[in-house]
Amino acid sequence: MRLWNSLSLLFALFAAHCLCADEISFERGGQRIDLKGEVIATHEAGIILHTPDGKMWPIQNTEIIERTKTTAPFQLQTKEQLIETVLAEMPPGSQVIETSHYVVAYNTNRAYAQWVAGMLERLHRGFTSYWTQRGFDLQEPQQPLVALVFDNQDSFAQYGQAELGSAAKSVIGFYSMHTNYVVMFDLTGGAGGNSRRSLGIRDIQRLMSRPDFQWSLATIVHEATHQLAFNAGLQKRYADVPLWFSEGLAIYFETPDVSSSRGWRGIGQVSAPRLQKFQQAARESSQPFLPDLLINDDSLRKAATALDRYSQAWAVTYFLQKRKAEEYDAYLKELSEIQPLHDPTATERVRLFQKHFGVDLTELENEVRQMMLGLRP
Ligand SMILES: [Zn+2]
Known part of the structure; x- marks a missing residue:
């Protein structure tokens, strides 16, 4: 009896903690899609499903036809x-x-x-x-x-x-x-x-x-x-990290290094095309860009503004990595903890930036401009 009790207790504990797979059927573009995976984020409007092949599927609640919990644990493909x-x-x-x-x-x-x-x-x-x-x-x-x-x-x-x-x-x-x-x-x-x-x-x-x-x-x-x-x-996939930040980070590493067989010397070098673009835009206009860069992800996606915006994203990243490395790392750490589907508001984004780099965005932007105008491609 005692053994049975402990066994059923064990089973109850297992069931409560089982990372059991979810089976989800949903309709998209007139097609029914059946998937098995692990729901890694939920929101009132939908979910994100991680499937064994490593894919992640954002699915709207309105698309879901059926959702059941299996008794088998979720496992990624070998x-x-x-x-x-x-x-x-x-x-x-x-x-x-x-x-x-x-x-x-x-x-x-x-x-x-x-x-x-x-x-x-x-x-x-x-x-x-x-x-x-x-x-x-x-x-x-x-x-x-x-x-x-x-x-x-x-x-x-x-x-x-x-x-x-x-x-x-x-x-x-x-x-x-x-x-x-x-x-x-x-x-x-x-x-x-x-x-x-x-x-x-x-x-x-x-x-x-x-x-x-x-x-x-x-x-x-x-x-x-x-x-x-x-x-x-x-970073977490589908988490709302400011786009300027992820792009700035990728550009910071992008300088190619084809020659060396050891190490990667391309990290943190001046990106000549980005610097030229930044300098050109900075000479043409003294309009502040930083407040909008922090919150306006679309400006990096739209063809008309993307090149300028990428150069600004790189410039801010370069400045922060070189001059405020500790603050940048603390900011990065906090951004890495943002969960998918829990999108901070624009105000929260600006506040988080100010928490690490100070409230005076104008002053910071001036320092970025000064540093960039002094660099050579
Ligand atoms: Zn990119």
Whole structure:
């Protein structure tokens, strides 16, 4: 009897603490989608479901048809299962390269994919040692990080269409919060049976060191930095971190470093194109930008204002990292704790910024301007 009691108590404890999977059926675009996963955030308007393949699905309550709790615990796919999932999403005949932290799936020249894998690992090492030296206790990603490398811009755009729409045709690469993948294409022109098929890793390295490749390369490093920030615990996917902050952080790491075999020297260098843009805008207008930058995420998304805004996001990040590192780290720590679907208001955003960097935004902005006008690209 006593044994039975303790057993049922154990069972009750298990049931109360079981990280059991949820089964959710919902309708989107006229289609029924059935998923099993773990609800990681809830809000009056909807939920976010984390599925075993590492994807995250924001689902509106109004889309949900059925929701049940299973008795089986939620489990993420193993590396082997994840590779199967990824290959099923790539064009037929695609292959993978596995490194310590990444799975690189590709349908292009293997040497190119190897070059990408090597670059990602070096960035990973640089990123990890940078934040560890700053005293951050980074998390190990829950699953291997996935990168997709398509053979050319067309097949890349075809894949990207579902998430980016027509914008997929005009970008070089992207990180998806939904899939958690970083997606790119072969910048050397792809395999496709052309003469570049025979390029070896050294030829690719030489090609990528050319000045005309630097901007494209910076974009890939930028996107891969987003992936690292979201998987190392600096940011949570779908949490409302100010956009200027995540973009500024990615730009801070984006300066390419193709030459060195050890370390990653691109961290925290002056970004020449961003600096030039900032200086040009600052000379043309003395209108304050900081108060709006802190709260207006759309201004970074709209084509008309994006370039100026990215340069300001970089400038503020550069200034804070170089001059107010401790305050920046404390601010970053607090931002990393924002939970998905619990969006701070604009006033709360400004207050949090002021809590760490002082209430006088005009004074701070003047210091940023002064520093930027004194820098050389
Ligand atoms: Zn970005």
